[in-house]
Amino acid sequence: MKYLLTALFAALLALPARADIEIEEVTSPGGITAWLVEEPSIPFVSLELRFRGGASLDLPGNRGAVNLMVGLLEEGAGERDARGFAEAAESIAASFSFDASDDAVSVSARFLKETQPEALALLRDALTAPRFDADALERVRAQVISGIRSDLKDPDSIASAAFDRMVFGDHPYGSAREGTEDSVAALTRDDLIDAHAGVLTRDRVYVAAAGDITGEELSALLDDLLGDLPATGRPQPADVAVTTEAGATVVPFDTPQSVALFGHEGIERDDPDFFAAYVMNQILGAGGFESRLMNEVREKRGLTYGVYSYLVPKDHAALYLGRVASANDRIAEAIDVIRAEWERLAAEGVSEEELAEAKTYLTGAYPLRFDGNGPIADILVGMQMDHLPLDYVETRNDKVAAVTLDDVSRVAERLLRPEALHFVVVGQPEGLEATPGQ
Known part of the structure; x- marks a missing residue:
C-alpha cells in the first residue's frame, strides 16, 4: 500500500501548476x-x-x-x-x-x-x-x-x-x-x-x-x-505593540561568524497597504539575488552568502524582519550597508524597472504554488485564517499588478523606519557597539 x-x-507533483481553481x-x-x-x-x-x-x-x-x-x-x-x-x-x-x-x-x-x-x-x-x-x-x-x-x-x-x-x-x-x-x-x-x-x-x-x-x-x-471537540476554548492573548530603537544588542557567542536578526514594527495582513508593502519587500530583501540587500551586501561587497527580509503579520503583532550572517570582522560593515539601504528606499522609493520586475516575478510565481492537492488545501485553510474571500485566488495577482510607484513610495516612507531598526547580533562582532539598555 x-x-x-x-x-x-509522484502523480500529484506532475499535475500542471495552476491558480484557476474552483x-x-x-x-x-x-x-x-x-x-x-x-x-x-x-x-x-x-x-x-x-x-x-x-x-x-x-x-x-x-x-x-x-x-x-x-x-x-x-x-x-x-x-x-x-x-x-x-x-x-x-x-x-x-x-x-x-x-x-x-x-x-x-x-x-x-x-x-x-x-x-x-x-x-x-x-x-x-x-x-x-x-x-x-x-x-x-x-x-x-x-x-x-x-x-x-x-x-x-x-x-x-x-x-x-x-x-x-x-x-x-x-x-x-x-x-x-x-x-x-x-x-x-x-x-x-x-x-x-x-x-x-x-x-x-x-x-x-x-x-x-x-x-x-x-x-x-x-x-x-x-x-x-463534533465531539469542546465548543469553546481559552481566550486569545492581547495584542501587543512593537516598539524598538535603532541600535544593536550583542549576545556573545564563540563562533567565527556572527548572525544578526534585525527589524522593527511591520504591517498587518488586512492593512490596505499590505500588497504595496509585499511588493516593496520583494525589491528590498525577498527577491533573492535580484534584491537590493543581496546586491549591496553580497554581490558588491562580498560580506555574506545571504541576506533577506520578510514580513511577519502575526495575529497579535506585526513585524518586519531580516537576517544576515557575516564574519565577525565584517558584520559591522554588513549592518551599516543594510541600514543605508533601509534609509535609501524609505527616502527615494524604487525604480520603474525594479517595480516591473518584482510584479512580474510575484504574479508568475503564484500559480506554481498550486502544484497538488496538499498545497492547494494548505492555501485554502491559510486564506480562511487570514480572513480572505473565496475569490482571492482569482484577484490576488490583480492586486499585485495594481501596485504603483506612488504606492511603494508611500508604504516605504511609512513602513521603513531607520530610527527603529534594531539588530540582535549573536557572535563576537568586531567594531560594533552595543546600544546601552538594549
Missing part, C-alpha cells in the same frame, strides 16, 4: 464550515485543519504545554497505543502531521479515497481521544528537551529568542513555544489534557480539503470528525 501512496504523490464552501449540519477544491482525477484526498491560538494559549507557568500536547496527538489515541496507531495508519497508506506555531495548531491528513473511512476514524481518535500514555509522554518530552538544548547552541535560535524577549517581554510571543527545559520537565499529563481541551475547540477551527471528495461527502464527515 505504501508504494501505491508513493506513486500517487473553490466551494460547504457547511455541515452542525454548522462547521470548510472550503473544498474537488479533484476526482486521482483517488486521493488532502485535508487541512487549523485551530487558531496555538502555543500563544499556554497558561502562565505551563510554557510548552501546547507544543508537547500536539506532539503526542498521534502517539496513541482511542484504543491504540503509539505503535498501534502508527501501524494502523501505515496499513492504509494514510499520513498525519501535527504542529504548533505561535498562532495555530496545524493538522494535515493525506489518505486514499478507498480507505477514507478508516483514515478519518484514526484522525478523529487523534483529535478527540489522545491517550497521553506515560511512556509516550516521557519519550516525546525527552525529544522536546533535546531540541531546546540544541537551540541553546544555535546562533539563529539564540538571536530569535533574544529579539522576541526584547520586543514582546512577558507576552507569549516573548518566549519560545517549546518552553524551557524546566517548564517542559514540570508538565504533567493533566496539563496536557487541559491544553487539549482549551486549544482544540470548534469555535476556532478552519477546514480545507482538496482531492477526490465531493462537497456533500465533506459536509457529512465534518460533524463526525470534529
Whole structure:
C-alpha cells in the first residue's frame, strides 16, 4: 500500500501548476464550515485543519504545554497505543502531521479515497481521544528537551529568542513555544489534557480539503470528525505593540561568524497597504539575488552568502524582519550597508524597472504554488485564517499588478523606519557597539 501512496504523490507533483481553481464552501449540519477544491482525477484526498491560538494559549507557568500536547496527538489515541496507531495508519497508506506555531495548531491528513473511512476514524481518535500514555509522554518530552538544548547552541535560535524577549517581554510571543527545559520537565499529563481541551475547540477551527471528495461527502464527515471537540476554548492573548530603537544588542557567542536578526514594527495582513508593502519587500530583501540587500551586501561587497527580509503579520503583532550572517570582522560593515539601504528606499522609493520586475516575478510565481492537492488545501485553510474571500485566488495577482510607484513610495516612507531598526547580533562582532539598555 505504501508504494501505491508513493506513486500517487509522484502523480500529484506532475499535475500542471495552476491558480484557476474552483473553490466551494460547504457547511455541515452542525454548522462547521470548510472550503473544498474537488479533484476526482486521482483517488486521493488532502485535508487541512487549523485551530487558531496555538502555543500563544499556554497558561502562565505551563510554557510548552501546547507544543508537547500536539506532539503526542498521534502517539496513541482511542484504543491504540503509539505503535498501534502508527501501524494502523501505515496499513492504509494514510499520513498525519501535527504542529504548533505561535498562532495555530496545524493538522494535515493525506489518505486514499478507498480507505477514507478508516483514515478519518484514526484522525478523529487523534483529535478527540489522545491517550497521553506515560511512556509516550516521557519519550516525546525527552525529544522536546533535546531540541531546546540544541537551540541553546544555535546562533539563529539564540538571536530569535533574544529579539522576541526584547520586543514582546512577558507576552507569549516573548518566549519560545517549546518552553524551557524546566517548564517542559514540570508538565504533567493533566496539563496536557487541559491544553487539549482549551486549544482544540470548534469555535476556532478552519477546514480545507482538496482531492477526490465531493462537497456533500465533506459536509457529512465534518460533524463526525470534529463534533465531539469542546465548543469553546481559552481566550486569545492581547495584542501587543512593537516598539524598538535603532541600535544593536550583542549576545556573545564563540563562533567565527556572527548572525544578526534585525527589524522593527511591520504591517498587518488586512492593512490596505499590505500588497504595496509585499511588493516593496520583494525589491528590498525577498527577491533573492535580484534584491537590493543581496546586491549591496553580497554581490558588491562580498560580506555574506545571504541576506533577506520578510514580513511577519502575526495575529497579535506585526513585524518586519531580516537576517544576515557575516564574519565577525565584517558584520559591522554588513549592518551599516543594510541600514543605508533601509534609509535609501524609505527616502527615494524604487525604480520603474525594479517595480516591473518584482510584479512580474510575484504574479508568475503564484500559480506554481498550486502544484497538488496538499498545497492547494494548505492555501485554502491559510486564506480562511487570514480572513480572505473565496475569490482571492482569482484577484490576488490583480492586486499585485495594481501596485504603483506612488504606492511603494508611500508604504516605504511609512513602513521603513531607520530610527527603529534594531539588530540582535549573536557572535563576537568586531567594531560594533552595543546600544546601552538594549
